[in-house]
Each structure stands twice: as C-alpha cells, then as structure tokens.
Amino acid sequence: MQRIGVFVCWCGSNIAGTVDVQAVSDALKNEPGVVFSTNYQYMCSQAGQNMIKDAIKEYRLTGIVVCSCSPRMHEATFRKTAQAAGLNPYMVEIANIREQCSWVHKDIPTGTEKAIILGKAAVAKVNLNAPLTPGESPVTKRALVIGGGIAGIQTALDIADAGFPVDIVETKPTIGGKMAQLDKTFPTLDCAACILTPKMVDVAQNDKIRIFSYSEVQEVKGFVGNFDVKIKKKARYVNEDICTGCGACTEKCPQKNVPNEFNLGMDNRRAIYIPFAQAVPKVATIDPNACNMLKNGKCGVCAKVCAAGAIDYKQQDQIIEEKYGAIVVATGFNPISMEKFDEFAYSQSKDVITSLEFERLTNAAGPTAGKLLRPSDLEHPHTIVFVQCVGSRCAACAEKGKEYCSKICCMYTAKHAMLVRDKYPDTEVYVFYIDVRTPGKNFDEFYRRAVEEYGVHYIKGMVGKVTPEGKKLKVQGSDLIMDEQVHIDADLVVLAAAIEPDKSARPLATMLTASMDTNDFFTEAHPKLRPVESPTAGVFLSGACQGPKDIPETVSQAGAAASKVIGLLAKDKLTGNPCIASPNELMCNGCSSCERVCPYGAITYVDKEFRMPDRTTAIRRVAQVNPAVCQGCGACTVACPSGAMDLRGFASAQIIAEVDAICK
Amino acid sequence: MSQQNNNLKEELIRISGVNPKKCMRCGKCSATCPAYEEMEYHPHEFVVMVENGNIEPLLNTESLYRCLTCFACVERCPRGVEPAKLVEAVRLVATRRQGANHMKADDVPAKLDEDLPQQAIVSAFRKYTK
Numbered sequence: 001m002q003r004i005g006v007f008v009c010w011c012g013s014n015i016a017g018t019v020d021v022q023a024v025s026d027a028l029k030n031e032p033g034v035v036f037s038t039n040y041q042y043m044c045s046q047a048g049q050n051m052i053k054d055a056i057k058e059y060r061l062t063g064i065v066v067c068s069c070s071p072r073m074h075e076a077t078f079r080k081t082a083q084a085a086g087l088n089p090y091m092v093e094i095a096n097i098r099e100q101c102s103w104v105h106k107d108i109p110t111g112t113e114k115a116i117i118l119g120k121a122a123v124a125k126v127n128l129n130a131p132l133t134p135g136e137s138p139v140t141k142r143a144l145v146i147g148g149g150i151a152g153i154q155t156a157l158d159i160a161d162a163g164f165p166v167d168i169v170e171t172k173p174t175i176g177g178k179m180a181q182l183d184k185t186f187p188t189l190d191c192a193a194c195i196l197t198p199k200m201v202d203v204a205q206n207d208k209i210r211i212f213s214y215s216e217v218q219e220v221k222g223f224v225g226n227f228d229v230k231i232k233k234k235a236r237y238v239n240e241d242i243c244t245g246c247g248a249c250t251e252k253c254p255q256k257n258v259p260n261e262f263n264l265g266m267d268n269r270r271a272i273y274i275p276f277a278q279a280v281p282k283v284a285t286i287d288p289n290a291c292n293m294l295k296n297g298k299c300g301v302c303a304k305v306c307a308a309g310a311i312d313y314k315q316q317d318q319i320i321e322e323k324y325g326a327i328v329v330a331t332g333f334n335p336i337s338m339e340k341f342d343e344f345a346y347s348q349s350k351d352v353i354t355s356l357e358f359e360r361l362t363n364a365a366g367p368t369a370g371k372l373l374r375p376s377d378l379e380h381p382h383t384i385v386f387v388q389c390v391g392s393r394c395a396a397c398a399e400k401g402k403e404y405c406s407k408i409c410c411m412y413t414a415k416h417a418m419l420v421r422d423k424y425p426d427t428e429v430y431v432f433y434i435d436v437r438t439p440g441k442n443f444d445e446f447y448r449r450a451v452e453e454y455g456v457h458y459i460k461g462m463v464g465k466v467t468p469e470g471k472k473l474k475v476q477g478s479d480l481i482m483d484e485q486v487h488i489d490a491d492l493v494v495l496a497a498a499i500e501p502d503k504s505a506r507p508l509a510t511m512l513t514a515s516m517d518t519n520d521f522f523t524e525a526h527p528k529l530r531p532v533e534s535p536t537a538g539v540f541l542s543g544a545c546q547g548p549k550d551i552p553e554t555v556s557q558a559g560a561a562a563s564k565v566i567g568l569l570a571k572d573k574l575t576g577n578p579c580i581a582s583p584n585e586l587m588c589n590g591c592s593s594c595e596r597v598c599p600y601g602a603i604t605y606v607d608k609e610f611r612m613p614d615r616t617t618a619i620r621r622v623a624q625v626n627p628a629v630c631q632g633c634g635a636c637t638v639a640c641p642s643g644a645m646d647l648r649g650f651a652s653a654q655i656i657a658e659v660d661a662i663c664k
Numbered sequence: 665m666s667q668q669n670n671n672l673k674e675e676l677i678r679i680s681g682v683n684p685k686k687c688m689r690c691g692k693c694s695a696t697c698p699a700y701e702e703m704e705y706h707p708h709e710f711v712v713m714v715e716n717g718n719i720e721p722l723l724n725t726e727s728l729y730r731c732l733t734c735f736a737c738v739e740r741c742p743r744g745v746e747p748a749k750l751v752e753a754v755r756l757v758a759t760r761r762q763g764a765n766h767m768k769a770d771d772v773p774a775k776l777d778e779d780l781p782q783q784a785i786v787s788a789f790r791k792y793t794k
Contacts, residue, residue, distance in 0.1 A: 343696065343740055389742070393688065396744035434690040464696025464740060478691030480708070485700040 002127050005036040005061040006119065007052055009043035009068035011098055016041075018102040018111040024067060027116045031123045035059050044074050049081045056085040063091040063126040067119045069098040088131030090578065090649055095122040117662055124661035128654045132578035137628040139225040140325040141569050144169065146217055146508065147330035149177020150551060151543025151558045153199050155328050158562030160208035164569045167210045167322065168203070169217055169231055171504065174279035176200055177332055181262065181356065183363040183370075185551055186415045187446035193278065193365075200280040212320065213281055216504070220327070220511045221601065223629060224538030225574045227324045235315040237286035237294065238272075243310035245282030249302035250274055258290040260367075263360045266375060267367035272302045276365060284310075326538050326565040327512065329522055330558070331505045333544040335497040336391050340400045344390065344495055349468040350375040352493045355386075355409065358416055372424060374492050377471070381491030384420060385475045386413050386431040387463045391498035393434070402498045402519060407548035409496035410437045414447040414456075416494065421454035430457045430488060432477050440550070459486065466493055499548055514539045522546050532561040540564050579649035580630040581637060583623040585610075587644035590621030594636035594645050602629035603636060669717035672757070676714055680753035684715035686743045693737035693747045703727040707737045707747035714750055728755045732784060 008025040010016035021039040029037040036059045040048050043066055055061060064087070066078050071094040079089035097115040105111040143159050145152045148170030156166045168175060179185075180200075182192035203209050212231055219230040253270035260269040262276055271290035274282060284302075292299040293313055303311040335356050338346035346352045351374045353361070364370035374381045388409055394401025410433070417429045436458070438444040450456045461478030468474075475488040501520045509516045514534040515523040522541050525533040532541050542561040543554040568574075583594075585608065595603040606624050609617050623645070625636075637645045637652065646652060665673070677683065693707035700706055705713065705727045713722055722728070728751065737747045776785065 389690070394742040395686070396742055401742060434688065460691075462690040462692035462695050462742075464692055464694070464736070476695060478695035478708070480689065480691045480694075483706070483709075485694060485697070485706075 002033045002062045003035045004033045005055045005064045007066045008039035010041045015102045019115045020112040024115045028119045033127045052081050053085040065093050065122040067095040067097045070096050090132040093122040093126045095119045121658040121661040124657040125654045134578040135576040135627040136573040140323045142324050143326045143565050144324040145328045148175030149332045150179040151554045152330035154555050154558035155542045155562045160206050162566040165208045169212045169215050173214045173285040174275045183359045186411045187442045197278040204280045225325045231320040233318040235317050237315045238284045239310045240283050242308045243283040248305045252305045263367045264357050326568050328540045330542040331502045331545040333499040336500050345466040354497045358494045383428045383490045384492045385490040386494045388433045388496045390495040406498045408550045414450040417456040418450040418454045432459050432463050579632045581625050584644045585622045587642050588622040593639045597635045597639040600629050602626045665717035672719045673717045676753045680749040682750045684711045687711045687745045696736045696740045699730050699732050702730040722754045723758045
C-alpha cells in the first residue's frame with residue numbers, strides 16, 4: 001500500500017477564486033492510501049516546495065499528488081522537489097485543477113466538485129505507480145544544416161566554430177542562396193556579395209564543414225541525438241574533386257540557350273555551367289535536360305576541352321548515409337508567382353518585373369552588367385513605378401496571394417528607389433505604398449532618406465491597373481492623400497512580390513515530423529520563449545523557413561539556432577523518457593501487430609527460451625522495445641491483441657483506475 | 665454614431681453582405697475604378713463612410729448612378745471587401761426611399777446603342793431593376 005501525500009495549490013486566486021481548496025484537501029484525505037493532505041497559497045514557491053519535502057520525510061510518503069496547474073507548467077518542478085527529498089520523481093502525479101477546472105468554471109460548488117474528482121483520479125493512479133528510471137542515449141556529435149543560404153551558412157559556421165563537425169545540404173550547385181543574387185543590402189547599402197562571399201569561402205575552407213551541393217535530403221530516421229539521414233547527391237556529371245573551376249567548358253559548350261536561373265531567366269547560360277563567379281564549390285555542373293551528350297550522345301565538347309579530365313557523363317546519383325545529433329532547417333523562401341496578377345501585366349510585358357529581377361538588373365554580375373536597362377529594348381528607363389504589397393496582406397484569394405506581411409519589401413523598395421535616384425538622377429521614381437513598415441535599427445531613417453535626400457515620390461495608395469501601350473506602361477493608381485486617381489506613363493514597373501517558404505519545406509517537414517503553419521512556415525516550439533527550436537526534439541529553425549525575415553534578423557536567428565545545437569552536441573548523453581512501452585513476454589504471442597504500427601521502428605522480435613509449466617523449455621518469438629528509440633506514443637499498446645504491451649507510467653490498469661475514480 | 669445612422673449602416677451591411685471593417689485602406693478599388701473621374705465619392709470612400717456611419721451624403725450623390733457595376737474593385741480588392749456590392753446596396757436604399765426605381769426594365773432596350781458594351785447592359789439591369 002502506498003503512503004500518499006496530497007498538496008492542493010491555491011495559485012493565488014487563480015484556483016482558490018473558483019475552487020474551495022480547503023474542501024478539496026479535506027475530501028482527498030479520506031481517499032485510499034492518503035496519509036497527509038494540505039493546501040497552500042503557492043505550491044511552486046520555495047516555501048511550498050519545502051512543505052512537500054518536509055511531508056515526504058515526516059510521513060514517509062511513497063507518492064504525492066499535487067493539485068495545481070497543468071503538468072506542462074510545473075510537473076518538472078515538483079518531480080525535482082520529490083527527488084530532492086529522496087522520492088522517485090515518477091511517483092509524482094499532477095491533478096490539473098487550474099486550466100481544466102478553475103479557469104473554465106464560474107461557480108465555486110461546481111469547481112470544487114470537479115477539483116475533488118480530478119484529485120481522486122490522480123490518487124487512484126499514484127496507488128498503482130511504480131518508480132521509473134530513465135534510460136540514456138548517446139549523442140552523435142555532428143550537425144546537419146539543410147539549406148546553404150545565409151541562414152544555413154551562418155549556423156554552420158557558428159557550430160563549426162564551437163568545434164563540432166557540420167554538413168550543409170544544398171539543392172543548388174552552389175551555396176549562397178538568395179543573398180548571392182542581391183545587389184546591395186539595406187540599411188547600409190554594402191554590396192551583398194562583398195559581405196557574403198567571404199563567409200562562403202570560410203565555409204569552404206573550414207575543415208569541420210562539409211558541403212553537399214546539388215544534393216537533397218531523402219530520408220530522416222531516428223530521434224534527437226541519433227538521426228540517421230540519407231542524402232541524395234545528384235549526378236552533376238563532373239568529378240568535383242578534379243574540376244578546377246576554370247570555366248573552359250562553360251565557354252565552349254555549344255548549347256547556349258538555357259535560361260539562366262541565377263539571373264531569373266533574364267539571360268541564358270550553357271548546358272554546362274557555374275552559377276556565378278564566386279560559387280562554392282566552384283565546380284561545373286551539367287544540366288541533364290539541356291546537354292546534347294546526355295540526351296542523345298552527340299557532342300562531348302566539354303570533355304574535350306577539360307584539361308583536368310573532370311567530365312564524367314556516366315556519373316550516377318549517389319546516396320550518402322550519415323548520423324547526426326541535431327538537424328537545422330534553413331530552407332529559406334522564394335517570391336510568389338506573379339502569373340495570377342493580371343492587373344499588373346506581368347505576363348504581358350517584359351518591362352514589368354519583380355524586385356528580385358530588379359536586383360539582378362542592377363547587379364554588376366547580372367544580365368546587363370549592372371546598367372539599369374529595361375528588358376524589352378535595353379533602353380534606359382526614365383520613369384519607374386514600384387508597387388508594394390503585391391500578393392502580401394492579401395486575404396481575398398488564397399491562390400493568388402498571402403495573408404501575411406512579407407516584411408522585407410518596404411525596405412528593399414526604398415533601397416531600389418534610392419539606388420536608382422543615386423545612379424540616374426534623370427529618372428523619376430514613384431513608390432505606391434499602403435503602409436511603409438520600417439521597424440528596425442536605422443530602418444525608418446533609411447526610408448526617409450529615400451524621400452528627403454533622393455527625392456523619391458511616395459504615393460499612399462495602390463496601383464489598380466498596368467496597361468502596356470506602345471513603349472510605355474500606363475499605370476493607374478490611387479493617391480489617397482490627394483483623393484485622386486493618378487496616371488503615370490512608366491518605362492519600368494517593379495512589383496514587390498510576396499515571399500513564401502521554399503517548396504521543399506513541406507516534404508521535409510513530413511520527413512522530420514516537424515510542424516508547419518497554414519502558410520508552410522515551420523512552427524517554433526514557443527513563439528516567444530523558444531523561437532529557434534521546432535517542437536520536434538533535435539530539430540532547429542534558421543532563417544526565413546520560420547517566417548519572413550531580412551538579413552540582420554536571419555543572421556541573429558542563425559546564431560541562436562547554432563547555440564542551441566551546440567548546447568545539445570556538448571552533452572555526451574541525453575536522458576530519455578522512462579515512460580516507454582514494455583511488453584509482458586509471457587503474454588506476447590509474437591504477432592507483429594505492434595511492430596507494424598510503431599512510427600519510430602522501435603520494436604523488433606527475438607526468439608527467447610521459456611520454461612513451460614511442465615518443466616520443458618520452448619522457444620517463442622516475442623516483441624522487444626528499443627528504449628532509446630521508443631518515444632512512448634502508446635500506439636503499440638492499442639494495437640496489441642493480447643494486452644501484452646503496456647506503457648510505463650501510463651499502464652492500462654492505471655488509466656482504468658483513473659476512469660473508475662472519476663465515474664465512482 | 666446616431667441611432668439612425670447606425671440602423672442605416674446595419675441595413676447596408678445586411679443587404680450587401682460586405683464587412684467594411686475588413687478594409688485596410690490601400691485604395692486599390694479606386695485605383696482600378698474606370699468611372700473614377702465621374703464620381704464624387706469613390707469606391708474606397710463608400711467603404712470608409714459606411715463604416716463611419718456617414719451615409720446620408722452617399723444616398724444623395726450622383727456617384728450612385730455613375731458606378732458601372734463592372735466589379736473591377738470586387739475582383740482586385742486584396743482583402744475581399746467587395747466595394748461595388750456596397751455601392752449597390754446604397755443605391756438600393758436610395759431608390760427604395762424614393763419609392764420607385766428610376767427606370768423600368770422595359771425602358772432599357774430603347775436606350776441601347778451599338779457601342780454599348782454588353783457588361784454595361786447587364787449592369788443597367790442590375791442597377792435599375794429590382
């Protein structure tokens with residue numbers, strides 16, 4: 001028989017306001033096994049905890065019930081209290097009489113009655129509790145970073161700096177991500193490449209970091225500290241170890257008309273290509289959809305000109321299997337498609353472009369070598385209209401736009417407008433805005449400079465229609481301050497397209513069992529207090545995969561994610577959860593039902609020798625649970641037809657005892 | 665807001681099914697409006713004025729009959745406010761108040777000419793008949 005102590009918390013007036021705490025502690029005194037029962041203003045306070053410790057010693061308690069807030073708040077507190085007094089922490093049960101009782105009831109009699117019932121159920125459970133000891137699992141001291149943009153780069157550098165090996169998996173042939181495509185960065189206007197490429201080089205030179213470029217994560221198994229990951233390294237038909245990145249092949253390749261994705265299709269590349277001059281790794285990649293040799297075996301020019309002999313048309317996809325202790329998601333974002341915004345004539349005119357396309361148009365390494373020329377006729381535009389919030393803050397149609405604010409557009413539009421006025425003072429620049437949102441250090445000052453120093457015309461209102469007419473784009477918009485409809489003949493229209501998570505995010509979330517919101521952004525474990533952790537243990541979030549972010553914010557979050565990873569990898573062992581499945585071998589008939597439902601692959605079967613009642617021995621097949629892999633979800637206990645499988649700490653008998661106590 | 669104005673506002677919201685509080689003041693409705701220059705009050709003003717209960721001026725403005733009911737504002741509004749439906753509701757209240765519609769359906773064919781866009785004919789029926 002247990003000797004149980006009951007501790008009823010007032011939680012100030014949170015519980016005591018709607019529950020008669022004295023009546024609860026009195027009623028529970030008479031429950032079987034209860035030898036002590038009391039109530040106190042704040043059980044979680046130092047004084048309250050001491051009260052529990054003293055009672056454990058004085059009444060030689062073997063189990064305790066705390067009637068208080070949700071176990072999510074203070075279960076860990078009270079388990080530690082019990083442990084400090086020499087009691088096994090799993091002999092503690094919490095009856096949630098706050099969230100599930102006092103907060104949802106208005107009158108004292110109802111609240112008190114329910115609190116007593118919840119307390120009785122907890123007492124009934126403790127009567128059947130047994131001490132549990134958590135197992136330990138080792139930690140693989142290697143991290144995986146999925147995505148090689150600025151978020152992934154910064155996270156990898158910070159983890160490597162702490163001495164742990166890191167692998168970066170990047171789907172593109174080079175790391176660098178969106179930041180590599182940008183021209184200048186706000187609010188300081190330093191050139192994106194000048195501050196990014198040194199970091200890319202750091203990654204390449206760091207002996208703790210491996211880059212798997214042109215690769216993708218194919219399978220993730222295991223759990224925190226012990227992930228087993230399969231990475232598919234796609235065939236690039238060039239031997240990475242031999243290729244010197246000289247670029248001879250990319251100059252001689254006869255297939256010249258492949259749209260260049262790095263310049264967003266505004267110019268062409270060859271079938272064999274290096275995305276940009278500072279690519280890391282700087283090796284060529286053959287596009288199998290464009291290469292004549294791969295398609296029909298007729299060509300082979302690149303192999304002839306390659307002095308290093310790096311071309312390998314027979315290269316196959318390669319699967320790399322590696323173990324990791326932690327995984328960081330840094331899959332980033334993309335601008336949404338503008339195809340559905342007919343009113344802005346994006347599909348009709350080459351001179352209606354997105355802001356990311358504008359970045360390439362002003363970039364020295366872009367299709368116009370940094371000269372601002374309009375795409376249709378390569379003439380210098382004299383009137384440019386920027387339209388903000390295209391597809392952002394759009395609640396009307398989910399297929400067209402996104403309900404959220406994309407956060408970065410106000411600032412990059414101010415940047416674009418300022419840069420145009422700086423380089424081409426003869427060009428008039430108009431920005432249509434709904435609100436200008438500039439919360440950030442030196443952000444509002446930056447936007448005001450665009451207006452006050454550079455003479456950018458900001459118009460409060462939205463553009464309703466863009467009509468191509470001859471060489472001009474007729475822009476019709478609202479000026480809400482002047483209460484008039486304005487008409488501007490523009491040469492170039494730039495749309496600040498909303499951003500969305502990369503398409504690879506959703507299948508990846510499924511692989512990682514990490515949760516996402518309705519917009520496919522990864523969900524953080526707590527929006528304020530755990531912003532860089534996913535609710536899935538061992539999975540961390542870095543950059544725009546979690547929500548729209550600019551570069552300063554991405555870099556800070558990347559560092560925060562890295563510090564969380566370092567904290568995990570610094571541990572030699574992780575304490576597991578002892579509430580895991582365990583089979584009663586005498587009842588198990590080896591039917592495999594549990595193995596089939598186990599989502600973690602924790603169950604295997606062994607042939608075991610049993611002594612039979614007639615003193616013979618028999619070999620039977622029985623289930624075995626790997627305690628390091630089992631997460632205690634309980635699926636197997638439901639599937640088991642013979643009732644052999646039980647969850648420690650949540651055994652069927654314990655649950656039934658709770659139900660009986662409630663229904664009595 | 666006076667009781668009378670509030671009642672009017674409620675009636676307009678009920679007739680139109682429009683929730684003016686969804687408006688984020690971007691002005692795209694008025695930016696897209698082809699009849700803008702002809703109107704005293706513009707689509708975004710209809711939304712704001714109904715929200716504020718300032719409805720009397722709307723009931724008496726010619727703008728009610730300048731709206732082409734082309735629904736461009738409804739199509740383009742990023743928040744799904746549907747200003748044209750609100751304009752139509754005000755028009756309905758105005759005509760009911762005057763006790764009659766301006767035009768009978770039978771009058772419409774006589775007013776048609778070759779250059780009239782089909783959409784305008786449909787709009788006319790929406791506008792001038794019950």
